[in-house]
Amino acid sequence: xxxxxxxxxxxxxxxxxxxxxxxxxxxxxxxxxxxxxxxxxxxxxxxxxxxxxxxxxxxxxxxxxxxxxxxxxxxxxxxxxxxxxxxxxxxxxxxxxxxxxxxxxxxxxxxxxxxxxxxxxxxxxxxxxxxxxxxxxxxxxxxxxxxxxxxxxxxxxxxxxxxxxxxxxxxxxxxxxxxxxxxxxxxxxxxxxxxxxxxxxxxxxxxxxxxxxxxxxxxxxxxxxxxxxxxxxxxxxxxxxxxxxxxxxxxxxxxxxxxxxxxxxxxxxxxxxxxxxxxxxxxxxxxxxxxxxxxxxxxxxxxxxxxxxxxxxxxxxxxxxxxxxxxxxxxxxxxxxxxxxxxxxxxxxxxxxxxxxxxxxxxxxxxxxxxxxxxxxxxxxxxxxxxxxxxxxxxxxxxxxxxxxxxxxxxxxxxxxxxxxxxxxxxxxxxxxxxxxxxxxxxxxxxx
Amino acid sequence: xxxxxxxxxxxxxxxxxxxxxxxxxxxxxxxxxxxxxxxxxxxxxxxxxxxxxxxxxxxxxxxxxxxxxxxxxxxxxxxxxxxxxxxxxxxxxxxxxxxxxxxxxxxxxxxxxxxxxxxxxxxxxxxxxxxxxxxxxxxxxxxxxxxxxxxxxxxxxxxxxxxxxxxxxxxxxxxxxxxxxxxxxxxxxxxxxxxxxxxxxxxxxxxxxxxxxxxxxxxxxxxxxxxxxxxxxxxxxxxxxxxxxxxxxxxxxxxxxxxxxxxxxxxxxxxxx
Numbered sequence: 001x002x003x004x005x006x007x008x009x010x011x012x013x014x015x016x017x018x019x020x021x022x023x024x025x026x027x028x029x030x031x032x033x034x035x036x037x038x039x040x041x042x043x044x045x046x047x048x049x050x051x052x053x054x055x056x057x058x059x060x061x062x063x064x065x066x067x068x069x070x071x072x073x074x075x076x077x078x079x080x081x082x083x084x085x086x087x088x089x090x091x092x093x094x095x096x097x098x099x100x101x102x103x104x105x106x107x108x109x110x111x112x113x114x115x116x117x118x119x120x121x122x123x124x125x126x127x128x129x130x131x132x133x134x135x136x137x138x139x140x141x142x143x144x145x146x147x148x149x150x151x152x153x154x155x156x157x158x159x160x161x162x163x164x165x166x167x168x169x170x171x172x173x174x175x176x177x178x179x180x181x182x183x184x185x186x187x188x189x190x191x192x193x194x195x196x197x198x199x200x201x202x203x204x205x206x207x208x209x210x211x212x213x214x215x216x217x218x219x220x221x222x223x224x225x226x227x228x229x230x231x232x233x234x235x236x237x238x239x240x241x242x243x244x245x246x247x248x249x250x251x252x253x254x255x256x257x258x259x260x261x262x263x264x265x266x267x268x269x270x271x272x273x274x275x276x277x278x279x280x281x282x283x284x285x286x287x288x289x290x291x292x293x294x295x296x297x298x299x300x301x302x303x304x305x306x307x308x309x310x311x312x313x314x315x316x317x318x319x320x321x322x323x324x325x326x327x328x329x330x331x332x333x334x335x336x337x338x339x340x341x342x343x344x345x346x347x348x349x350x351x352x353x354x355x356x357x358x359x360x361x362x363x364x365x366x367x368x369x370x371x372x373x374x375x376x377x378x379x380x381x382x383x384x385x386x387x388x389x390x391x392x393x394x395x396x397x398x399x400x401x402x403x404x405x406x407x408x409x410x411x412x413x414x415x416x417x418x419x420x421x422x423x424x425x426x427x428x429x430x431x432x433x434x435x436x437x438x439x440x441x442x443x444x445x446x447x448x
Numbered sequence: 449x450x451x452x453x454x455x456x457x458x459x460x461x462x463x464x465x466x467x468x469x470x471x472x473x474x475x476x477x478x479x480x481x482x483x484x485x486x487x488x489x490x491x492x493x494x495x496x497x498x499x500x501x502x503x504x505x506x507x508x509x510x511x512x513x514x515x516x517x518x519x520x521x522x523x524x525x526x527x528x529x530x531x532x533x534x535x536x537x538x539x540x541x542x543x544x545x546x547x548x549x550x551x552x553x554x555x556x557x558x559x560x561x562x563x564x565x566x567x568x569x570x571x572x573x574x575x576x577x578x579x580x581x582x583x584x585x586x587x588x589x590x591x592x593x594x595x596x597x598x599x600x601x602x603x604x605x606x607x608x609x610x611x612x613x614x615x616x617x618x619x620x621x622x623x624x625x626x627x628x629x630x631x632x633x634x635x636x637x638x639x640x641x642x643x644x645x646x647x648x649x650x651x652x653x654x655x656x657x658x659x660x661x662x663x664x665x666x667x668x669x670x671x672x673x674x675x676x677x678x679x680x681x682x683x684x685x686x687x688x689x690x691x692x693x694x695x696x697x698x699x700x701x702x703x704x705x706x707x708x709x710x711x712x713x714x715x716x717x718x719x720x721x
Binding site for chain 1: 558565566616630634
């Protein structure tokens with residue numbers, strides 16, 4: 001190859017590498033940007049007067065007198081809405097039945113949207129569910145409701161050659177001439193006065209319990225559950241993992257059985273996590289009866305199995321990377337093999353072992369499949385420590401899945417879901433950062 | 449008996465003479481062989497190491513000198529598939545006997561390696577390591593041991609203000625003297641040195657050689673070296689190994705002037721090796 005073509009070849013390689021890095025960065029940004037921007041929406045948003053009322057009544061937060069004043073102000077702003085409603089209901093009585101029927105259905109829809117926006121209508125019975133007792137606590141959600149109240153969705157099938165088209169029809173048009181007509185411009189112009197949005201920094205999202213299956217409140221039970229599960233998994237996996245690694249790297253003779261053992265461990269590392277989940281159910285719950293049903297204990301044990309191969313391999317590599325000369329020095333001074341391992345080998349291998357542990361910790365915190373059958377429930381209270389032996393718990397990864405797919409009102413609580421995702425991502429990121437820092441610190445200390 | 453604090457006693461002419469003059473060799477091998485699998489690395493060596501003297505083992509690469517040295521404190525145990533035959537006696541006790549406690553053996557036989565290998569710990573903890581293994585000493589005793597050992601290894605003046613520094617921050621020569629101090633801290637009777645200066649520059653080498661001269665008479669020192677000048681400078685006795693066989697063994701002064709074997713002479717004059 002002559003000089004020119006070699007240079008061209010080198011440059012094209014550099015170009016491809018740079019392209020790859022840029023692509024990776026971009027895709028990471030595409031992934032992380034919505035997680036951060038929408039996840040922050042769970043913490044920082046415009047809270048309405050309903051949010052402050054809820055905080056006072058449910059969590060006993062805020063200045064009662066101020067909130068009472070505010071309730072008075074928003075009630076005054078809402079009064080015309082209810083007056084228009086009752087006036088229209090009176091008007092309905094005098095209409096001919098066929099017209100009345102059409103309006104009744106629409107009115108029902110409007111009333112339900114008003115309830116979701118502003119809370120129960122005056123004179124109604126006390127609702128059972130918390131979400132029916134309060135209006136929208138978030139201004140962004142209130143505006144979505146307003147939009148649905150101002151426009152009704154209809155389908156246009158006039159063009160027979162293509163599919164039906166969705167069109168938004170202002171409701172005001174269908175109520176033209178009735179006493180409800182002024183409701184729509186009034187709502188549009190005065191919603192701010194009825195809900196008084198203020199920017200809040202709701203950091204207690206992390207420490208509040210969830211209320212009415214995540215309609216209100218925070219994600220503390222999930223965070224605590226994740227913490228318990230991860231901690232439990234570590235308690236099981238770290239001692240077993242390190243002891244196994246010491247055995248494999250120091251004491252196991254190179255026989256066929258040991259090679260088989262190594263193959264098994266590698267295979268175990270590649271088993272899909274859902275299989276671990278099912279195994280956990282079959283073994284820890286149905287066979288060993290660790291608990292009568294799902295529990296944190298069973299979930300931790302399952303997660304421990306999942307991360308055990310990683311810890312063993314990482315620790316084994318770290319132990320093997322310790323210079324042979326350290327071992328010889330310790331042995332030549334009369335250390336027994338065990339003393340040598342404890343006093344020289346383990347300390348020297350610590351950075352590598354810790355890295356393996358913390359990376360597995362991130363994995364354990366984020367795994368969903370193993371805890372579906374063994375530990376996770378969608379709604380629950382924060383557990384006391386001893387309750388982890390017998391009680392199931394909500395946990396971040398499982399509840400993200402749950403909120404995204406199985407919740408009865410997925411759209412209403414998107415922000416909670418994003419908040420959970422952000423929390424989990426930050427948690428794992430922090431763990432990995434900690435791994436890097438600890439590793440750097442210990443390595444520096446050892447290098448002198 | 450030899451007085452420990454009189455390093456200048458040198459009554460010996462020859463190993464045989466040494467034995468006659470009451471200097472019992474407490475390290476001796478008889479018809480000793482060492483095998484790596486089928487490969488016999490040390491072949492039927494019979495050798496008495498005179499007490500409190502410096503014995504050098506020389507020979508070309510791969511002649512089995514390191515293997516012989518490492519057989520003395522059973523460091524070769526770590527190698528899978530290795531075995532021995534013949535006897536290796538330490539104070540009349542069979543080193544490869546079934547009832548021997550390797551831990552005690554290695555406490556009494558210290559070793560210094562080819563490359564300085566301090567632990568990635570503080571200087572103090574490096575020296576104290578061996579002591580902590582064998583006795584429960586309080587802090588004062590431990591400090592005294594560390595100081596004595598460092599002084600014996602000639603390192604005290606250089607490190608006394610930085611005992612808490614990491615040992616790996618020392619220079620190569622200092623690290624090697626630290627390793628010697630670490631070996632001395634457990635009060636061994638024999639000190640094995642496996643090419644202790646091969647990784648050091650000439651100045652550090654000279655420093656270690658001076659140290660060996662200072663330690664002579666206090667410890668039985670067996671040193672493997674590549675460097676014949678070094679053997680001539682530091683040792684009282686020299687054993688020449690070639691392809692696993694002990695070719696010649698005698699007083700260093702005689703070996704280097706009038707070797708009785710042709711092969712010894714050839715090696716020393718650089719005709720092979």
